[in-house]
Amino acid sequence: MSRMTVAFPAGILLSSLILSVAVVLGEFQTTFELERAIPPSHQLDLSQLRARDAVRHGRLLQSSAGVVDFMVAGTYDPFLVGLYYTKVQLGSPPQTFYVQIDTGSDVLWVSCSSCNGCPQTSGLQIQLNSFNPASSSTASSVPCSDQRCSSGLQSSDSVCSSQSNQCSYAFQYGDGSGTSGYYVSDLLHLNIILQGSVTTNSTANIVFGCSTKQTGDLMKSDRAVDGIFGFGQQSLSIVSQLASQGVAPKVFSHCLKGDSSGGGILVLGQILEPNIVYTSLVQSQPHYNLNLQSISVNGQQLAIDSSVFATSTNTGTIVDSGTTLAYLAETAYDAFVNAITSSVSQSARSVVSKGTQCYLITSSVTEVFPQVSLNFADGASMILYPQDYLLQQNSIGGAAVWCIGFQKISGQGITILGDLVLKDKIVVYDLANQRLGWVNYDCSQPVNVSTTTSNGKSEYVNAGQLSDSSPQNTPRSSITSFINIFMLLVVLFL
Numbered sequence: 001m002s003r004m005t006v007a008f009p010a011g012i013l014l015s016s017l018i019l020s021v022a023v024v025l026g027e028f029q030t031t032f033e034l035e036r037a038i039p040p041s042h043q044l045d046l047s048q049l050r051a052r053d054a055v056r057h058g059r060l061l062q063s064s065a066g067v068v069d070f071m072v073a074g075t076y077d078p079f080l081v082g083l084y085y086t087k088v089q090l091g092s093p094p095q096t097f098y099v100q101i102d103t104g105s106d107v108l109w110v111s112c113s114s115c116n117g118c119p120q121t122s123g124l125q126i127q128l129n130s131f132n133p134a135s136s137s138t139a140s141s142v143p144c145s146d147q148r149c150s151s152g153l154q155s156s157d158s159v160c161s162s163q164s165n166q167c168s169y170a171f172q173y174g175d176g177s178g179t180s181g182y183y184v185s186d187l188l189h190l191n192i193i194l195q196g197s198v199t200t201n202s203t204a205n206i207v208f209g210c211s212t213k214q215t216g217d218l219m220k221s222d223r224a225v226d227g228i229f230g231f232g233q234q235s236l237s238i239v240s241q242l243a244s245q246g247v248a249p250k251v252f253s254h255c256l257k258g259d260s261s262g263g264g265i266l267v268l269g270q271i272l273e274p275n276i277v278y279t280s281l282v283q284s285q286p287h288y289n290l291n292l293q294s295i296s297v298n299g300q301q302l303a304i305d306s307s308v309f310a311t312s313t314n315t316g317t318i319v320d321s322g323t324t325l326a327y328l329a330e331t332a333y334d335a336f337v338n339a340i341t342s343s344v345s346q347s348a349r350s351v352v353s354k355g356t357q358c359y360l361i362t363s364s365v366t367e368v369f370p371q372v373s374l375n376f377a378d379g380a381s382m383i384l385y386p387q388d389y390l391l392q393q394n395s396i397g398g399a400a401v402w403c404i405g406f407q408k409i410s411g412q413g414i415t416i417l418g419d420l421v422l423k424d425k426i427v428v429y430d431l432a433n434q435r436l437g438w439v440n441y442d443c444s445q446p447v448n449v450s451t452t453t454s455n456g457k458s459e460y461v462n463a464g465q466l467s468d469s470s471p472q473n474t475p476r477s478s479i480t481s482f483i484n485i486f487m488l489l490v491v492l493f494l
Helices: 046-063 146-154 238-244 330-343
Strands: 068-072 074-075 083-088 096-104 108-116 167-172 180-193 197-215 228-229 251-256 266-269 271-274 279-280 292-298 315-318 349-354 356-361 372-376 381-384 389-394 399-404 413-417 426-429 435-440 447-452 457-465 487-489
Touching: 046 068, 046 197, 083 108, 083 228, 108 180, 146 167, 146 180, 180 349, 197 238, 251 435, 279 389, 330 356, 330 413, 349 399, 381 389, 381 426
Parallel strands: 096 228, 108 197, 315 413
Antiparallel strands: 068 180, 068 266, 074 083, 083 096, 083 180, 108 228, 167 180, 180 197, 251 266, 251 426, 271 447, 279 435, 292 372, 349 356, 356 399, 372 381, 389 399, 426 435, 447 457, 457 487
16 A cells, blocks of 8 residues: 545535534416406506516416426536536526525525625636625515414424514534525526426515525635525425425426536426436435445445444435535445455555545546446435546546545444435436436436426426526536427326
8 A cells, every 4th residue: 555645625525414403593288368458548557567467477387387497507526616506596686696506405595685704706706696685676574473484493494583583594514614594585586498488587486595694614715606505305495385386396306417517407397217216215304315225346235234324313325416525324434445446456556545545547447447336225226437436636657546535424324425426317306206216317418307287287398408507707617508499298197
């Protein structure tokens, strides 16, 4: 064994999974005949017209269903960006915010204009923004009596103070950073693919967090974004809120590009691909917990007791897009690394740095390293190629240096599948059926998306990203893609 120095960027390895929370504070398509609602001789003032539009928009959202499409930028690579993020527009007039895509938490929150500790600039070359409720004509506070606040209390996503009667929150993330603030009710502007076209002026009323304080790595500007977009399954998640309003199905999917340009696809809907395999979610868990049963390296199952992966308070396997790398239960880690090392002993030079196993190779990484299989309940296996469990560092004397990307947390029995593993795969979070599916996929390609309505109609869309969605002038961290839409409307009888 020789020794070398390998350094991972600090503060992004376990960026968003909430490990503990310290809280202080009908759908159908049809054709209508149009007739004049306001006689030509009559006039309405602007406030009346806005009120009429608000009612009409509410009816539109309740009577139609499409595929809600979000842009994706960023990359898993911790030496470039180390996170994936998207863009949301909130309020009236709409304000733009860039927020990290995080399946390890529930709430969408953005920096508030009164925030203490919020970064003002970003190394991602995106324009940071802060939400000012007073500048939005449709914003309103969320009192403790609001049912949405009450439901958040059950999942520890909200808390109420008898003194202020204001619905508030405080989150502590796995990397030690934190945020606190209060909830606001306002409009979320949506890009919806419906009947073969993109509608950009659809809105839905949601509750989201307005951050008044940030601590830890959230204060740093090198990879700063405006907030975090929680895609969890609790009641205050945007997925749950939109599903309860009939705006979108209770399923979302992503396909995160793993190359240096990054980007990908994120939709509210089910991406369809023939080879997707599904496994059941572990019930009554705050995160997306899966029942991992075994690990195989090069087709050989490792001698790891399956109880190591059992779900309990401090153990289990979690899928979290807010984590950059991946983490393996401590008692399984050595067996995994030893199996990889043994399989490449004849073609790679083994080196260690600060407890991280690395290898020097002169051939292609796919030729040297074995496939790994994570075997889950229901017969679903996740195939990991070398780039899904290794990170390339640099070169020494013409040899490429690759290091194990899986980490371990001392004294912890938790396994976390972060972006290192999730990239280059279609991942479907089917909350309605309490299952999660995946398949390896080239995420630069379009995908077929289905959203099934309550009367049995499904819309199938072949979609990529909106052509003007990605932030401009973001080197090696954003993707400018296209949307090539064709739609086939199929009637399914339930």
